[in-house]
Amino acid sequence: MRVYAWLLLPTVLLLPLGAWSGEIIGGWAAKPHSRPYMAFLSRETSTDTKMCGGFLVRKDFVLTAAHCAEGDITVLLGAHNMSKRERSQQVIPARAKIPHPEYDEETYNNDIMLLQLRRKAKLTRWVKTIPLPCADETVQPGAKCSVAGWGWTSADNEQSSDTLQEVDVEVMPEAACWSTPNGPHENYDPSTMLCAGDPDEGKNPSKGDSGGPLVCGRKAQGIVSYDFNDETQPVVYTRVSTFIPWIHEMMKKLQP
Template structure:
């Protein structure tokens, strides 16, 4: 199963179990203004799909667990993904470390660390983004940003050449009501964030799942799932800090996970 995120004003992430892909709205990012962004090519059997991610250590990218595949290649330092820019660093993934309690039906614990084959060279175009502290909470009404290379038309296959972004607002948990018979039945406020004001018609959607929700320079969420209209659901990074830190410590110690 794959949910592909995009930025768009109308279409949005499909519910768990659906397919995905588009950016209809937002604007082109200033080249390399988001140097933490990672472009993921995910190989699954005989097809290739796309996801987003972000650099959190010299050799580690954070993304969504539903972006798992047989093989993943990460491109860092990209603005135009259809060109071989001198700034780009293409690095294979050697380990996909999804959360042990990830549920591909409900998308709970939708978080994964990718160990790269080698260290990225950090520079103007490639940089690590800060993560929140375990007790940090983003208040409803906070304006944040998501970015990606997703489709430009709802249901279409028009991919942008360049990174695009859009501002989104964090909503109260009540905006993603936990109704067992409705769209947000799997929403868990302890580990998820409700993002995107439906009256403003801007939010993330299909095309680059796994990309970061950035608030004040810190990655607070990971694009995960949602209905065809905002708000959508993001993995709450602060809830997973103990898991992230423990997994990264073992990685850096060469524990052979």
């Protein structure tokens, strides 16, 4: 049975406070379909519907955060305005969820998950993959990157956005997220995480829906992992380059 994207919207856009993971604060509306790799994940649990972001890395695989694993996941590709029945949209259920085996739900270390799609996405001008970095590729502090999502546009209310929002952020020095006893980033691990934000301009550290990509130089260098709803704190991202061997191994193992 085909599930139309617009049928998912009422339950997703009316989620209660706390059901969303991350949001675009201080950003702007993205040019429609300018990020054709973006994926919207609808997560049906026994009690409610939640959401996450993600991004298409192969016709049959979406990359997202491991903490987005709860529920039955349906992937929406090619979307811009979630309140409309766009002809660009493709709705594909997830066949398998493959969170990293060493994901730690307390520290958010290794917060990465592959979703195998039930069928291959059709690549169009609205649906495309995004390149991944090379293994152990580094992103230097000061690098200009961007994130996007459909989440709340203010940390003070529950208002989400119908249209995809985006914002520019800067990769921060490791010291900005370095471990401090009992501090907000006490579990920060620079080998598996990236630190990025723009607190000086009042942009909330929750720059994109959890699981969405941190895009630097047209590559997905990070995955939105966690934040603190505090404009003075940057966001922590999963460092994608660390997990390239694992990603390739899993996609090879799960060949259709």
